[in-house]
Amino acid sequence: MKAPIKVIIILGMGLVSFSACRNEEKPKEKSTDTIVHQPDTVNTNKLETPLPSFPNMAYKIAHLIPENYEIDMEADGDLNNDGVEDKVIVLIKTTDTTALRPTLVLLKQGDAYSVNAISYMAFDAKYREDGFRNYDYEEVSIDSGKLVLTRQATGPNGSLEGTYKYINEELVLTYITTFNMGAGGQTEQNYDLLKGIYERTDINTMKEDMPSETITKKYKIPVALFKDTDLSAIMIEAFRKFGH
Numbered sequence: 736m737k738a739p740i741k742v743i744i745i746l747g748m749g750l751v752s753f754s755a756c757r758n759e760e761k762p763k764e765k766s767t768d769t770i771v772h773q774p775d776t777v778n779t780n781k782l783e784t785p786l787p788s789f790p791n792m793a794y795k796i797a798h799l800i801p802e803n804y805e806i807d808m809e810a811d812g813d814l815n816n817d818g819v820e821d822k823v824i825v826l827i828k829t830t831d832t833t834a835l836r837p838t839l840v841l842l843k844q845g846d847a848y849s850v851n852a853i854s855y856m857a858f859d860a861k862y863r864e865d866g867f868r869n870y871d872y873e874e875v876s877i878d879s880g881k882l883v884l885t886r887q888a889t890g891p892n893g894s895l896e897g898t899y900k901y902i903n904e905e906l907v908l909t910y911i912t913t914f915n916m917g918a919g920g921q922t923e924q925n926y927d928l929l930k931g932i933y934e935r936t937d938i939n940t941m942k943e944d945m946p947s948e949t950i951t952k953k954y955k956i957p958v959a960l961f962k963d964t965d966l967s968a969i970m971i972e973a974f975r976k977f978g979h
Contacts (some may be wrong), residue, residue, distance in 0.1 A: 750887075755821055756820060756945075758771050758865070763891055764920075775803050775970070780843075786855070787801040787804065787826075787837060788801065789801070789839065789850055789853065790842070790850065790899075791850055792847045792848060792849045792850060793848055793850075793968075794846055794847045794848075794849060796822070796824065796841075796848065798825070799839065799841070799850065800826060801826075801846070802830050802910075803828055803830045804826045804827065804829065804837075805823050805826065805827060805829055805887060806825070806826060806827075806872065806958050807825045807826060807827035807836060807861065808824070808825040808874065808875045809822065809823065809824045809825065809875065810822070810823045810875045810876045810877045810882075811877065812876075812877025812878070812920055813839065813877070813880060814842065814877055814880060814882060814901060815842055815880075815901045816880050816901070816908075819842075819843045819844075820843060821840070821841060821877070822841045822842065822843070822931065823838065823839065823844050823877065824838070824839050824841065825837075825838045825839075825857070825858055826838075826839070826877055827861055830891070831879070832860070832861050832862040833860045833861075833862050833863065835855045835856075835858060835860060836855075836857075836858050836859075836860065836861060837853055837854070837855055837968075838845075838853065838854045838855075838857035838858060838875070838884075838904060839852075839853050840852040840853070840882070840961065846966055851906070852906050852960075852961050852962045853962060854961055854962050854963070854964070855961070856964065856965045857875075857884055857966075858873060858884065858886065859886075859960070861873075863962045868894060869888070869892060870886040870887060870888045871884075871888050871889055872885070872886070872887040873885065873886050873887075875937040879936055880899050880900065880901070880931065880935075881899065881900050881909075882894065882898070882899040882900070882906065882961070883897070883898050883899075884896065884897045884899075884966070886904065891915070891917065893913060893914050893915035893916065894913060894914045894915075895912075895913050895967060896911070896912050896913075897910070897911050897964075897966045898911075899961050905958075905960060906927075906960065906961040906962075907958055907959060907960055907961065908919070908928055908959035908960070908961065908964050908966075908969075909927070909928055909929050910928065910929075911925070911926045911927075911928070911966055911969060911970055912924065913970050914952055916940075917961070919939070919940060919941045920937060920939055920940055921937070921938040921940060921942070922935065922936070922937050922938070922974075923936045924936075924973065924974065925972055926946075926954070926970065927970070928956065928959060931953055931954055931955035932951065932952070932953060932954065933951070933952045933954040933973050933977065934949065934950070934951045935950050935973075935974065936949040937949075938946070950977060952977050952979075954973060954976070954977075
């Protein structure tokens with residue numbers, strides 16, 4: 736079996752806004768009307784029924800967390816370059832650790848947090864049905880106005896990192912990088928969505944000198960919004976498109 740086909744198998748396995756007028760007297764800390772944020776373009780087979788509902792805004796983070804959920808990961812930083820520290824939280828269902836983990840992007844507006852975007856695919860379920868974690872290491876971070884989601888595994892899932900940035904008031908995917916290894920080969924992929932450039936390097940570990948081959952292709956897809964992008968699916972499709 737050729738190495739690229741193996742990598743496909745490896746990858747396949749692994750792989751609001753609100754405005755408020757402030758009165759002289761500070762409003763009471765309470766959440767507003769709730770709304771179920773349903774992704775527009777998503778494989779609905781991957782979603783739970785019903786999805787958890789979230790307020791459009793809240794004065795306390797605790798008011799954004801549904802019953803039977805808790806914060807699994809979080810990050811703070813200025814995402815939309817307004818000089819105010821925003822927040823991103825990844826939630827986990829305490830009664831089912833194999834359930835989807837909603838990731839909420841919260842923009843600070845005055846004394847409240849506005850729920851600007853929600854993704855149900857930013858991170859896979861934390862645990863598989865067999866009780867083992869899908870990834871050994873996961874992180875959500877905000878770096879220089881960019882949202883970075885990182886997943887790493889020593890097994891077939893490999894590593895995957897996606898970078899998002901606000902462009903024209905929408906949080907869009909700008910860059911993905913992956914690394915996978917299996918019997919006989921290693922593959923690194925880099926995809927710059929803004930420039931429309933896809934690059935893949937295959938390393939043959941069966942030979943002593945470990946020869947490598949790199950391809951670079953122009954590859955453009957429609958704008959990928961945070962709320963409905965699946966990083967693994969995008970890279971699997973790119974790999975298949977430019978496979979040998």
